[in-house]
Amino acid sequence: MPESAVQQLIRECSRARGVSLGTHYCELCPPHVQTPGNGEVHIISADGTIFCAPQMVGHYVTAHDYVLPPETVDALMAPRPFTWNDTAERLSAILHDEHSEVGWRVDAAMDLSNWQDARAWTALLHASQDEALVEVSDMQIGISMGIFWARQGRVDDAIYDSSLPQVRWGIYREMQRSRPDLATGLKRPPDGYDY
Numbered sequence: 001m002p003e004s005a006v007q008q009l010i011r012e013c014s015r016a017r018g019v020s021l022g023t024h025y026c027e028l029c030p031p032h033v034q035t036p037g038n039g040e041v042h043i044i045s046a047d048g049t050i051f052c053a054p055q056m057v058g059h060y061v062t063a064h065d066y067v068l069p070p071e072t073v074d075a076l077m078a079p080r081p082f083t084w085n086d087t088a089e090r091l092s093a094i095l096h097d098e099h100s101e102v103g104w105r106v107d108a109a110m111d112l113s114n115w116q117d118a119r120a121w122t123a124l125l126h127a128s129q130d131e132a133l134v135e136v137s138d139m140q141i142g143i144s145m146g147i148f149w150a151r152q153g154r155v156d157d158a159i160y161d162s163s164l165p166q167v168r169w170g171i172y173r174e175m176q177r178s179r180p181d182l183a184t185g186l187k188r189p190p191d192g193y194d195y
């Protein structure tokens with residue numbers, strides 16, 4: 001697989017969805033090696049098709065030479081952000097809908113970072129103020145917001161400063177990862193919410 005596709009896959013694997021209490025260990029590794037995996041990843045193509053795979057797929061590729069199907073490799077290599085489409089519209093609607101299942105809303109908050117559009121931003125901002133949703137999303141809503149701001153090359157200080165601590169941690173971590181130049185200007189979020 002091309003290196004850029006592998007890197008994008010590893011990135012997606014760092015944002016697993018549907019994580020459960022039980023951990024699966026790789027069955028291809030030697031018995032004395034315990035490589036854990038949990039949850040699944042979403043790989044979205046430019047046309048909005050969402051491919052799902054076990055989160056362990058990144059390990060299968062890097063450690064066991066597994067090769068993803070070509071359409072999935074194409075999806076990983078497609079330049080982001082994507083042009084707004086029906087999938088983005090549907091994900092925004094799920095994220096806005098307070099009656100939608102919480103897990104779906106968190107997934108939508110992660111998936112929407114594939115687009116850079118005012119509609120996706122509005123949905124994310126709305127989600128970032130929903131305490132119940134933020135509580136279960138770890139830092140993922142903040143990470144998606146950070147991806148938006150990293151692409152823009154600018155952080156909105158007023159929104160950052162007024163965000164819930166977990167959201168701020170997500171933004172902060174994403175800036176440290178992708179835009180350290182912007183991270184240096186951000187106030188470190190309070191301890192105890194970095195998970």
Ligand SMILES: [Zn+2]
Pocket residue numbers: 026027028029035059063064
């Ligand atoms: Zn393995």
